[in-house]
Amino acid sequence: MENLQEDIKKKDIGWNYGRMVNPDKIVDGIIYNFCQKVTKGGITRLKQHLVGGFKNTKLCPKVPAIVKQEMKDHFEEKLAQKTVMDSIPHFDDIFDITEEQGDDIDSHKDPSSIKRSTSISSSANSSILQPKKPRQLGPINAFFKLEAKNQGGKGPQFNEVKKKLSSDAAQKFARWMYDSGIAFNAVKYDSFKPMIEAIGQYGPWMKPPSYHEVREPLLKEEINHTMLILKQNKEEMAKNGCTLMADGWRDRKGRSLINFLVNTPKGSMFIELVDASSYSHTGEKMFELLDKFVQKVGVHNIVQVVTDSASNNVFAGKKLMDKYPNLYWTPCAAHCLDLMFEDIFKMPDLKRALERAIIVNGYIYNRTMLLNMMREFTGQRDLIRPAKTHFATAFLTMRSFQQHKQNLRKMFTS
Template sequence: MTSGSNRKDPAWQYAHLVEENNLNKFECNFCGKVSNGGVYRVKQHLAGGYRNVTACPKCPSHVREEIREFMSKKKTQKEEINMLPDFNDMDMEDEDEDDDVIEINVNQHRKLTSSSQGSSKSKSKSKTPKRKGPMDVYFTPNPESVVKNRKDQAKGKQTKIDANDPYKKEMRARALQRFARWMYDAGIPFNAVNYESFGPMIEAIGQYGPGMKPPTYHEVRVTQLKKEVKHTEDLMKYHKEDCAKYGRSIMADGWTDKRGRTLINFLVNCPRGTMFVESVDASSYSKDGQKLFELLDKFVEKVGKENVVQVITDSAAANVLAGRFLEAKYEHLYWTPCAAHCLDLMFEDIFKIPRLKKTFERGIAAHGYIYNRPTLLNMMRRFTNLKNLIKPAKTRFATAFLTLSRMHQQKNNLRKMVTSEDWTSSKWAKEPQVLRLVDTEKKPPMGYIYEAMDRAKECIASSFDHKEEKYNEIFEIIDKR
């Protein structure tokens, strides 16, 4: 039995031993509950908020706060000596944490090893940190699986283990503050936390515990990058298996970089998804149909001509010619024009119709005039309830079309703006307007184009009360593409 001076834990003031020599069994002085697990279980009982321990219903608030403060200090001390954090959902956690149990073990150890008291004192006075051994490497749960299970539990509205643990909340808040500060310092986009790889990364760090050494510049730039390349190559094995089984589509996506080079990205698509293969600088022959055919033919041979179902490019004249050459050489292969590019060309031809061309030019010019003047743009947003006129889309002319649609929706508010006192007293009402057309070109893919075009044609016909003479010219453009 320990003396009163050895009972440093405040829990001894609010609970007593049921049996004099049994330090695992305590009875609460407030509610009379008997608990096993030592004085640490008594502290959990008094502090409350633990999943496997019933909180004392009669514990005074000042006692509860005293116990919580004591436990928080103990936990902080553990972290400072690089010990693993507490896991409150374990049934027999931290039972060697109590000062009394440690000091009893010290006295027993002195009796058994009197010949080596000096070394025993130094070792027994300080707890040996709990360390993870080699078996933890093999039995630690996979981070991806842990994150997936956590998401499944959240969907089922199951209670989180640490939802009511004030200490874990405080530790999480501290970790979030540090992580967010690092993001702000490094200029990392906020949507990085939405990546699927983010959750498993956090879980893996948590599984390591305190004292993890951060990765070095060389590790992330060389060592880990090589490993990730190898990991990606392993993932592609499944794509290649599906390609051999179901066939594949080759997609050639041409674009121009900031240096004016014409680059072609080659991608392979199969039911499992799309994978990037390589990028080619085609600046010297991007307008040469024969050269593009040779490039596409070489790539078909490279990925395996027997499994290629179709080759997809935009419908530029050189690509059309290259596609025809491919179909002539490979009877089983089809050349397919990019749906997004076809849609862009449709809009371009539609806006060439004289009565629509004038509307298009005026609308885009007015849009450019407003957006090139920040103060005027701010005025416009006041009248449109912060609505923007621009509506980005997948293609250049689709963006222009949707921008005109936005202007049509906001026409009443725009009229109010140009008849308001703000406008008439501004410099823009007095200066001649200098208008210019500004738009950009982007060509991401667009799916299910045929059904969408049918619905668009029905909408156009309905808008003109099915009077064919008003929309026949537009339908001819659409059908031609």
Template sequence: MTSDNGRRKDPGWKYNYLANVEDKNAVTCLFCNKVTKGGIHRAKQHQVGNFKNSTKCLKCPDHVREELAQYMAEKKSEKENYDKMPDFDDIDNMIEIEDVDDDEVEEYISRLFYLAGIPVNVARLNEFKWAIEAIRQYGPNMKPPSYHELRVPILKKEVAYTNELLSDHKQDWKKYGCSIMSDGWTSRTNRTLINFLVNCPSRTMFVKSINASSFMKTEEKTFEVLDTLVEQIREANVVQVVSDNGSNYVLAGKLLEAKRPNLYWTPCAAHCIDLILEDIGKIPRIAKTLEMAIQLTGYIYNHGGVLNMMREYTKQRELVRAGKTRFYTSYLTIKSIYKQKHTLRAMFTSEEWVRSRWAKEANAKRIVETILMPSFWNTIVYILKVMGPLVRVLRLVDNERKPAMGYIYEAMDRAKEAIIKAFNENEERYSNIFKIIDERWECQLHRPLHAAGHLLNPEYFYFDDNIATNHEITAGLYACIQRLVPTAEIQDKIMVELPIYKKAEGLFGIELAKRSRKTRAPEQWNFLPPKKKKSDFYDLSYIITHTYFFNITEWWSLYGSSTPNLQQLAIRILSLTCSACGCERNWSVFEQRDVIDPISLDDIDESNEWLLGEMGVEPSMNVEDELVFDDDDDGLTWGVVARAVGVGEPRKNTRFQTKSRASSKASTSQPNIEEEDADFDETEEENVDGYKSGSSGFESDGNLSEDSDDDL
């Protein structure tokens, strides 16, 4: 029974035996005759005792226990040492790797990225650098985690670590209050999903995602979901619930406010502004130009040869193709086309194009007609003047790093002022635009929280005497006091403390507080390292940790102690986000949704310049007067070229032609977009120089710059 070499070496066989030679798992104890299933190892555990999966043998002598325990400990130590040693087959390779230089080490690391399809942005993470440093400090005997270890035990540890981090995050909810962010969307499998996150100034935390396919349009069920989430986060911590302004959310928000009298439901400001842009895009002349621009980009990107030709002319710069989910991507399309205006004109009038096989196609001829059409470019400039300020507001409210509640009210006013200046105060040029803005602002976007945030922002309150006497703003603050402060006693204390803030008494009036009321955002860039080239991106983690932003909640924390109740309310209001789109952006990464984030890393906070009054427009000239060649003494202009090819004047169409064109539109990939008479004066529309950063125009965020297209 014990003739083989392994049994002779293992002392366990001296005190156990096999009752059945054919069954080597059933081992019988010599002392108590107990049969253990699991081989000799389990039998030794039975005799030594104190093992979780075995009962202790009460008849085993102590010296046997000691002998077996010592043997088992030695075997365990040998196994651990063996596991740390490399396989003999890998010794040569390991020695070779240990002797490699820096370049070869980088090759091994980069090869892992390439073969495993790891995004190179992972190298920017601090966690990647920490992992490399941990391996270096451990030494050459580092054993990589196995597939199973990564999937189960290590993952469980990481979940516990993450929960620990989130517990600290939850403490901020009590201090600052928080916003519940809700965003519903449809996945590629046609499931309607709702993602819920909780936002506060420190960070945004994912809570859960639910499949709402069966009740997305039902306001009662939507209300139940929101109400349950408020209960989970705790009503005392929640200041507002932010969602899009679909009809189901509007009604659910009203039900929620009725049941929860100390919080607000707020429509997503980014969604509202996007709807404003969409309404503006429905103006006939703008709609036609946008459609022409989309046809232009579509034609280029649907023909590989044309695309390659364009890239040669634009020096590998791309045009933005409009997205399907958010309308502001159409603005980005228009902007990118305008930036390449000269190169597109040069390409479609070049000898290379004329000789190409595409130039003879009917669709291509319509594209060339569009490129040479003066009113096309004039309307593009009109669109940029109208939409540019609104896109800036959109970027402000869509910024997760800096709460926008204290800025949105002023931002909307500044955007309208910028539009007025862009058209030299000619009301006829923008009155229809303001009507669209005001309708959305009044019925959807303008909320008491926005007004209260404006009054409590020292950056504006102490520099504008009209704020304190403005009925709309004051009423918004009072509404917030009554709703967000649960007890009448605290409400009364806030009303007593409010004049101290308004009169700048106490700590509000000291020189330190006065100097820090207003900190200009452009100063932040002094803290950034220089770029090696203009196309480089800044590391977002560097920006967050090394850049100083004026934080109005910190201002209240530093100087609001003389009004403690008002201080707490101000911090809770000014810490709020205005958008639920951070939720959307996080999940669009995984679902590959057609969403373009307009905030690029190296101009991520330039939306603040709208709040600094830096928007202006210089006098412009008509596109027809632009010279084809800058050094042309004969004065050949693009207007002359347009008239020469027959696109200088709009074509007149019969009703029959219009009807025929409409009926054939579904079967034609490139419908013929006819030119219409301008509904506004074009003589002062087209001039790139009217948008330079020095003149505080659209160029100031790189919108029309030839050197900056990071957000394209």
């Protein structure tokens, strides 16, 4: 028959780092493996000694960092499971989480009643400790054991509990979005899913960040993270070269703006926004502006320069290639496609059809009652109106009329 020490080593993770003075009597005390201290406080006292931060014990001066982290994770997991238990009525009557996880043996239970489970075995005289880090569990994992205890339809079902918790969390999150006026497409950001997962792994007792934290320390950490990404982009730029891109556009005030960006295999990096409203938009002016950013990024770092295919940019691109033989000027593919769309609608039949669509569109949208009637027939859907630069929107406008053709016919014949 195995002695008491070998039996209880399979009971609690703390026994990997301590042993009983008397293998047959725990009341004689426990020896700590690292500092060789002897105490009669039980296995919980040993674990508190290894992790530190408790009033009734001091941190072991010789505990390895990996063991300290293991004990910290162990306490956090137990606290998470206890929090879930407390939130469910009569949860302790369904199953005993302490018995399953292996708490201390200060209650002096009969060793024959202790269930044996696999754990990490270690020798008291081992010079190198390589403990296995416990698997990180969230509070919902405790319900798996609840379902296993659930027999004959007694107690709440796991799927029902999980569904209720998920629904409640989603509703409260949506309410926060509505109160804050956050756009719905924010849930499509790449950073959204990791945020939800991190909150779930921490547990229900997580304290939300304060106004000061999101405004000061957390913002500074995110800035440092962004600077690290930019640093990686710059290293990639120096190693494999980059593309300098100039994207011109007009804002609502009619200002002519140009975004300058650098693209590498690591991604795109914004450099500067230039207000080019005062420029005459000649080829010489554009050449001077592009030349300025080529020198700012580094001539030897740039493989190509991409702009739209306007005549002034074509002239500036050719001058850049004459001055810097190591780089190429490339017209923007999207702008080339836009120009192709524009040429397509210069064909007589298509041009006439588009002009008629624009007239009908303007006739409807300039009359409030007629616009309301149209929405009744189209199921509250609007027609797509051509923009000032109607390259691709011309196709979208015609497609919109094609989709609502039957509804518009019903409206005009009603």
